[in-house]
Amino acid sequence: MSFIDRIDPELVGALDLMPAERFVAVGEDPPRARQLTEEYQSRLRDALPHTEVTIEETAFAGPDGDIPVVIYQPPTPAPRGGLLWMHGGGYIVGTARADYHGVGFAEHVDCTVVSVDYRLAPESTYKESIADCFAALKWMVDNASALGIDRERIAIGGGSAGGGLTAGLAHYNRDQGGPALKLQLMLYPMIDDRHDTPSGHEITHPTVWHRQVSLAAWKMYLGDEFGRDPVSPYAAAARAKDFSNLPPAFVTVGALDLFRDENIDYAQRLMAAGVPTDLQVYPGMIHGAEMSVPEAVVSRRMRKEYRDAVKRAIG
Secondary structure, three states, X not given: OOXXXXXXXXXXXXXXXXXXXXXXXXXXXXXHXXXXXXXXXXXXXXXXXXXXXXXXXXXXXXXXXXXXXXXXXXXXXXXXXXXXXXXXOOOOOOXXXXXXXXXXXXXXXXXXXXXXXXXXXXXXXHHHHHHHHXXXXXXXXXXXXXXXXXXXXXXXXXXXHHHHHHHXXXXXXXXXXXXXXXXXXXXXXXXXXXXXXXXXXXXXXXXXXXHHHHHXXXXXXXXXXXXXXXXXXOOOHHHOOOOOOOOOEEEEEEOOOOOHHHHHHHHHHHHHOOOOEEEEEEOOOOOOHHHHOOOOHHHHHHHXXXXXXXXXXXX
């Protein structure tokens, strides 16, 4: 059976929503890839229904300069839980203006969402990206009262590359003695620079996130460390050896996602270390399709489950 025949019929149209040019550009022309990605994200934002959630773009002083963030606040009394969100984009593209998730979590969970504009490759490497995310987490906790956040109800989360940063940040935050976290939410996280699994070889369709573009992104994100051993677990969390004292985890991925096998393996390793972990794999689901085809049955199931996971943790 072909790759397309295995996709949930409601999701097949997603293959035509993103031009192959965008994926080629990620590896060959990041500025062009960012332009194409912003056009796609803008369409997603325009399709969202009216919301009472307020959206504020601001910045705070980080260790190497100002770090932009977008703050999503529901119209309900404080204090609330707080979610630090890290956007996707292969570590190469994307911005903190992630309204699909920012508004969605703020509404469903009744929490404050802080989305961080971490530095991207190839201009920076994972060292700057993880530093920016950790700085945003500390800023969020330090300014909890002003943000209407309960310091005892903090979660971190992200999708794709943002899910990879979530996994890396959980390790980094533990090692740095950072704040206690109620949940690490990883949506189809990008966590293994090798992709040496069955799914890491079989997903090659040009208009989904596939092996060739992913390896090109990893090469830029890791810089001089690409192809070397060991690679830092703060960059590629699948490289981690120590899974002790990590926060509870929720991992979700599609059965037709490049990251499927590495995500399943990572969740199993969390479980083996005694970390409370919820793993969900969705048949017929391709990478990120719950955003591009939001009304599909499988999309609604996936979205509700991961939003409910945050609600249980910090709602």
